[in-house]
Amino acid sequence: MRNKKVTVFDTTLRDGEQTPGVSLTSAQKLEIARQLDKLGVDIIEAGFPISSEGDKESVKSISHAGLDLEVCGLARVLKKDIDACFDSDVGLVHTFVPTSEVQRTYTIRKSQEEVIQMAVEAVQYIKDNGRRCMFSAMDATRTEPEYLIEVFKAVQEAGCDIINVPDTVGVMVPSAMYRQIKDIAAEITIPIDVHCHNDFGLAVANSLMAVEAGASQVQVTINGIGERAGNADLSQTVMSLTSIYGAKTNIHTEYLVETSKMVENYTGIRLPPNTPVVGQNAFSHESGIHSQGVLEKSDTFEPGIMTPEMVGHKRRIVLGKHTGKHAVKQSLESAGIISNDKQLDEIVSRIKDIANKGKHITDADLYAVASAVLGKASSEDELIKLKEVSVMTGNILTPTAVVKADIQGKETIAAKTGVGPVDAALKAVRDILGESNHFRLQEFRIDAITGGADALADVYIGLENEKGRVVTARSANPDIVMASVEALVNAMNLLYKRETER
Ligand SMILES: CC(=O)SCCNC(=O)CCNC(=O)[C@H](O)C(C)(C)COP(=O)(O)OP(=O)(O)OC[C@H]1O[C@@H](n2cnc3c(N)ncnc32)[C@H](O)[C@@H]1OP(=O)(O)O
Ligand SMILES: CC(C)C(=O)C(=O)O
């Protein structure tokens, strides 16, 4: 496996879009395609052109976008589906037919012989029209093994360029996948591709085993989206292949997080924080023992063969209930706050008290505790002192906010519109700083603390300056706009304070 070259086939725009409830616009698909090109994906399945005129046009626009990657379209073994792929100007046509008994009986209602004939005719038609052809035996892993080989041999003979072995309903275990791909590889000479679904959480493991057994191409999606429990995740598959096995792909892994976030935003499918590689916590440490080790040498409690830099992530030391003094000291020192051992112990103890009440510790909490312990608390040097906030919103009004504040003793007013009242108010707050507003909103979360319409809104904000320094702050208020504005002002004041102190 060391140095083995593996081709990455991404199907985010086809199987990924089949995620229940997901529908991407053509503009979003084109942007994702450009991002996948930047990421270094070899082939993308841009859509299923026969499924709608919109999908056909979308695939066509991706084919003509001047991308380096190869564009593929999906087709049943039907002439009209293949023609729709030709009309979309794809270089590779991916044609598929069910081969398992259950799917042959209940979907296409064809005999084994009829399926082989349809598959061969489809492949010949694609090749006669000068395109590359990939053939999938849908539900291959539940197909009678001898019959499956017979099908693959027939399409190979018909001129097919690559065969795909889909684990359509995700029922394989890694050892069985290994054996099945070995058996196919012993009979077939054209490249083998695998398409693994994640019904039992084994899609990545099965893809890796398939590559060990002889497959040279993997089908994956960004964030593992796709039918039901999804497909093999691109980031996890590629990082395992390259970092663990030492295999080679063309993926520029430093764009993995950026790509994941784009797909998260466009699909609305949010990743759990503990998602491997690209999740918020993939390189975060809260426990005292882990943080101390990581601050000395990151390999102590990280894989080492995969670093945050490699995947475009950031390492974070998070303060909370499990924090120790090394992490607190480092967080204070990076903000220019020096404490002696006794003061540090007191700060740690107060941080734990707050966290024990179920609160997530922000930088604002840390600095407030440190100021109290070090006897330096003061709001005198705050950059922004909020005076008034008013918002107008409704079904016939463009949400508009007006914010009045003292900026170092000078009264300043800003008014802005937004997609909603919170957006308008946050834009107005940022506008009161005029040219000095070089802060980027890195994280924004709203939680309802109690149930009901009168719940307290708890807003948590991460703000980043031009040098990549991030501070976190929060505010809780029954008014969601006020909670958002206060949290942003707190974060801006903190960042400004840290900048002027350094
Ligand atoms: C495992 C997978 O991901 S396969 C891809 C699944 N993706 C999708 O289905 C998304 C896009 N699909 C669509 O827009 C529609 O299903 C279409 C346009 C393809 C077909 O729509 P309809 O003609 O309304 O048929 P419908 O979807 O209800 O049924 C599927 C038909 O395709 C047939 N079929 C399914 N797979 C194949 C195949 N590989 N080759 C030939 N025919 C097939 C079925 O037998 C059924 O035919 P029937 O109408 O004669 O019974
Ligand atoms: C179209 C095929 C390859 C598919 O998505 C599957 O079998 O899961």
Ligand SMILES: [Mg+2]
């Ligand atoms: Mg699939």
